[in-house]
Amino acid sequence: MSGFIASCARDVRALASPDAWGFSPTEYLDMLLRYPQLVRNRIFKTKTAEQMEMEAEHKGPLKRTLGKVGLTCVGVGLMLGAGIFIAPGTIAVNFTGPALCIAYLVASVSAFLSSFCYSEFAVDMPLAGAAYNYIASTLGEFTAWVVTSNLLFEYILADAAVIRGFAPYFAVLIGKDSSYFLYDHYMLGEWYTMDWWAFALTLLVTAFLAYGAKESTTANTIITIIHVLVMVFIIIAGFCKADSANIKPFFFPNQPGQPEAWKQIFNGASIAFFSFVGFDGVAAAGEEVIDPHRNMPIGILGSMTIVTVIYFLMCIVLVLMVPVGMIDTGASFASAFEYVGLGWAKHIVALGAILGILTGILTGIYTPARILTGCTREGMLPPLMSWVGPKQTPWVATWLIGITVAVIALLTDFAKLGDMVSIGTLVVFWFVAIALLWRRMHVPGQTKPLRLANQLLHIFAIIGFSLGFILVWKLPIYNEIDSVVGKWKGQQNAWLLALAICCLLTPISMHFFCKPAYIPAGYKVPLYPFVPCASVFVNTFLLGQLSQESYERFGWWTLGVTALYTVYGIFAAQRKDNKSGCESSVKIGQEFEDASGQPGVVAITTTKV
Template sequence: MSLRDVVGFGSVAEYVGAGFFSSTATDNYDKLLIISATLFHICAGIFVTPGYIASALTGPALFVSYLIAAGSAFLSSFCYAEFTVSIPMAGAAYNYIYSTLGEMIAWVTVSNLILEYILANAAVARGFAPYLALLFNKPSSYFIRSWNGYRLDGWSCGLTLFLTSLLCYGIKESTTANTIITIVHVVIMIFIIIAGLTKAKKANFKPFVKAGASWKNIFNGAAVSFFSFIGFDAIATTAEEMKDPARDMPIGILGAMSIVTAIYAMMCVTLSLMIPNGSIDSSAAFAAAFDTVGMQWAKYIVCIGALMGIFTGVMIGILGAARILTGCCRERMLPPILAWVSKSRQTPYVATIAIGMCSGGIALFSDFAELANMISIGTFIVFYFVAVGLLWFRCNVPGKTTFKGQCLLLLHTFAIIGFSLGFTLCWVLPKYADEVAGYDYNDSYVDPIPAGQDNQQQYKWLIAMAVMTLASTISMAVFCKQDFVPSGYKVPLFPGIPAASIFVNTFLLGQLDQKSYERFGWWTLAATCLYLFYGMVCQEAHDKVLAHKLQSLPSVEPTKML
């Protein structure tokens, strides 16, 4: 079994058949698990993200941040849609990147997917204690304890470890319950919109942007809110289960993105209209908002729905991460001990325990704010490489594309990436100049574009970088021949859509904080070293053993036909 076949939530039937879970599970349970996983990931983070963004970054402009993040996700969804039709296999992002950019970049993607799931589990679990406290009419911080500068959340850690134990016991009995809980989760979001708008006040929308904030805060909010869009690509991993992926997958991916974007935007608008920005609770925003406006009965409904969603979300997150980790071990990327499967329960208990303990430990010590940035950076990297991979998928066919064609493709790809990076640096560098000068950027914000003459100079560079990115994209459309054009669904306006995805993802990556890049850098360095000094060595040794076995097989002479 290849790593490409086990990354993500796809092909649950194959997964069960391979012995990861109980082999007696039926197709109905497999389909329920696919639905549950997909619905959860589309809804991930919406109960814990908006409060932090609105109170700390944007104010009522919260929904603008979500629309910007949705725009980036939409561009990526077009790329996913084409890949799922052309390569309808389980594995999703890893499979697409492996097929176009090679194993090394694909491994970096997989390692970031593992980190992304671990951090997402921790972040979602951190929302459990605030909603539980509000359910019992306590302050949202009631269960949080301070120790040596850390805000400890024992409930989130305990929840994660409990669900880890449950998953080690076996998942078959809980798939139906997971699906029901997830559907209730979606219904609760619709309830929040309808009930919340009955208490809407236009005055709460003023000022539209939080005092002292600017577009930088809104873009930073968009980068953080991307956490809520994690997993729409989970639909892509179900391609093998579709009877007609060429028709069903584009509709599923783009349709889901449209519906989710509308719900998210309406939830954000509802929250901002219900109460003044200064009254928004950063941990359990929606339940606290209903409590503030005197709708306590609605608060209890929201709390119960949020707790159910968090419960299911963490469970599915641990399940997915354990699957990825087990696949890495079977592909000899990681030590084989992590792939051990329980004989009695047929569950990958070592990988599940490892993921659960990591998620629980991080949830115990880490605040949501620092987790959100780290989760988003991993997602942006994956979507970034998927867009780059699509450019190569169309224009680089081994044995068909000429050397000149490959050189032109490489030149244009680097030009699009370089000018996108240049635009981002022109936007963010003044911010870091202020920080170096001792300016407290979080407490007193000024627009990243300097005033006066420097302001004009900055705008000129931004316009120049944007124009060069557009020119590179047009030049690529003219000079880079498409040696492969899908017969089914294909991205419109190619290469404009993937180039725009690269541009937007690069820009939003630039809005994340420095600590996120430091952690991402160390993680990627460790993953690269592991690949070079363990994965490649084990793979080479395995290939030699396999070659030796093939050579030792007795030769069979062809039989003459009489």
């Protein structure tokens, strides 16, 4: 305890140092005078994995405590949360009908394709930060910051949405009404449904995570195993009460003036994707993994497989137990067991939901704290946010994420939060796939102009054909006026087929005419370049299913973080690189002196930054 207090006291004293905030006022003004040149030099600036590892060592590496079981449980805990107890009912009633399981399979395809890309990067760069590091090392720090900051925002919203489910399910567990622990409060001209349980529990979990990674991941592993056993019970008990008549017809009947019913599956898949948000958290834990070259692919792909199988079976169970028209969108599985005469089982469902909430919030704060640490190490935010505590955990980042989640969860209900989650994660998956393609084919400073043009042509081809496909898919929806029906809609299938063929031909052309310039020594994406190209296509397709409100939120947040980069991040990142360059020069001189064996002889090395 005395060591912890001493460490905190040192950190408080360090707040007065420019190193805590990124730069001094004098340094800021000096760089401001060179702003145009600074913008040109930094926006597309990339770093190698070796440079990132050196900076992680300098900042204070995180402690390696996770094996393959603990890492897999981090992924399962992140994904197998409360979302499966809420989202399926809404999707089945509003979009898919009994074909609910197909929507979840489509969403899992996107996550699986991205998991292969993440695994290759994670083995090569097992550092806190995950997607930020992957994109920054290939597409530049500005793109990495904008994309990853959206992922951070998604995590915070998803955590707040998940923790808001604790009080209602706990009330059900003890035999009370779901609103028993909630109360309405009028404040600032608006009514809020306050949830002090969510607020307090979030802060308690945050303190636990800040105390130590080993203790928190051990608890997560135990809770996740119990949670999976509860899910298995729900699946078995549900199949015992299944009625095949409930899934006929499998698709909703077509409605006049609406898209074909089977197409609604993809709208449902974009919402079902909420349940897969978090698998990238396994990659974000890379700096705390024992033997990451072996365990990272096992943790990422293993957790995805377990969660996909459980989701698929639970979706089948739900629609077999209850006719779609009778599904309760608020408490789907609990009401389903009451419908089939197993009212006592709703308490087990509530227990499963509570365990999912606990693992979800544990790993849901654990992961963005690591991502935030990676961004901060690169100078996007004040360095004090990446400070590592006595237990070698990013305790400043952990508390910052935890307090933000607690405040949002106190004031905002699940319905409002759930609609805002998914777009940031899909965008990150999209950029990680592009980053992997670019990393394999392009070597900075060594690529001839003709080869560079060929590489860009192939990258923009897969992006353009994927965008074209989703535009052709969506635009006929707006062509329902009697006077224009048929002028364009009749040609939709032909255009879709043509664009699908183009999307398939692009990776084939890459394979023959855009040979990889870099092949990693460890884990490699299977069937390169088809898997990353398929990831780009599927994520583009699912992004096209999201609502206008999601894009408005995404746009405003992106505008805000871009402004932050232009007034702070670009200066702090440059100052950090300048300081790292000076330290590297001093280190080289010291090593030369030691190696020479002649005391008093020092090699003076200068580094131009």
